[in-house]
Amino acid sequence: DGGITQSPKYLFRKEGQNVTLSCEQNLNHDAMYWYRQDPGQGLRLIYYSQIVNDFQKGDIAEGYSVSREKKESFPLTVTSAQKNPTAFYLCASSETVYTGELFFGEGSRLTVL
Amino acid sequence: AQTVTQSQPEMSVQEAETVTLSCTYDTSENNYYLFWYKQPPSRQMILVIRQEAYKQQNATENRFSVNFQKAAKSFSLKISDSQLGDTAMYFCAVADTGTASKLTFGTGTRLQVTL
Numbered sequence: 001d002g003g004i005t006q007s008p009k010y011l012f013r014k015e016g017q018n019v020t021l022s023c024e025q026n027l028n029h030d031a032m033y034w035y036r037q038d039p040g041q042g043l044r045l046i047y048y049s050q051i052v053n054d055f056q057k058g059d060i061a062e063g064y065s066v067s068r069e070k071k072e073s074f075p076l077t078v079t080s081a082q083k084n085p086t087a088f089y090l091c092a093s094s095e096t097v098y099t100g101e102l103f104f105g106e107g108s109r110l111t112v113l
Numbered sequence: 114a115q116t117v118t119q120s121q122p123e124m125s126v127q128e129a130e131t132v133t134l135s136c137t138y139d140t141s142e143n144n145y146y147l148f149w150y151k152q153p154p155s156r157q158m159i160l161v162i163r164q165e166a167y168k169q170q171n172a173t174e175n176r177f178s179v180n181f182q183k184a185a186k187s188f189s190l191k192i193s194d195s196q197l198g199d200t201a202m203y204f205c206a207v208a209d210t211g212t213a214s215k216l217t218f219g220t221g222t223r224l225q226v227t228l
Contacts, residue, residue: 033214033215040122042221043158043216043218045216092158094214098211100210101160102150102160102216104157105157106156107156
């Protein structure tokens with residue numbers, strides 16, 4: 001089945017450690033996105049990528065980094081510079097950045113102790 | 114900058130009844146897209162319905178329909194014949210047509226469908 005796979009589903013880390021969240025899609029979509037979801041705040045865009053080897057900052061990129069070396073993969077690293085990393089992270093993709101429909105993964109819950 | 118406001122944090126509806134979720138937005142663009150996404154307890158977001166701002170006709174998708182009032186910047190979602198499976202968080206979102214998949218989301222409305 002085509003879709004987006006995020007791993008791990010749950011992740012616990014100590015403060016000060018970098019963490020990488022995986023996102024893989026087999027939909028052959030050009031564009032991929034990372035959103036952060038906090039209670040009462042909806043979804044906020046962290047980074048997005050229109051094509052391989054290209055990515056752009058979203059609204060809350062500070063403390064995060066991404067790479068897009070392959071079309072199907074868009075990993076997100078939560079660095080120690082992110083002041084409040086505990087959140088639910090959602091990866092999404094779309095055919096292009098212009099098509100207007102996002103397909104989401106099931107999310108990763110990161111808890112920093 | 115675009116903003117989306119959902120003023121109803123929680124709503125409840127009985128099975129088979131109709132419910133309307135409110136959404137207002139602000140954008141400086143003349144051409145844009147509006148969306149309603151559903152997030153069930155599994156937490157995977159699913160597109161419910163989409164509206165292009167240049168279309169006057171309200172979008173419909175089976176039991177889901179919207180009331181799009183462009184001048185008022187209002188985009189409400191009507192769910193008819195509510196089902197238990199409609200229980201979820203519902204998010205309204207807007208994106209300009211230049212980057213139609215860069216969505217700005219509202220804070221969501223939690224809908225509970227009861228027997």
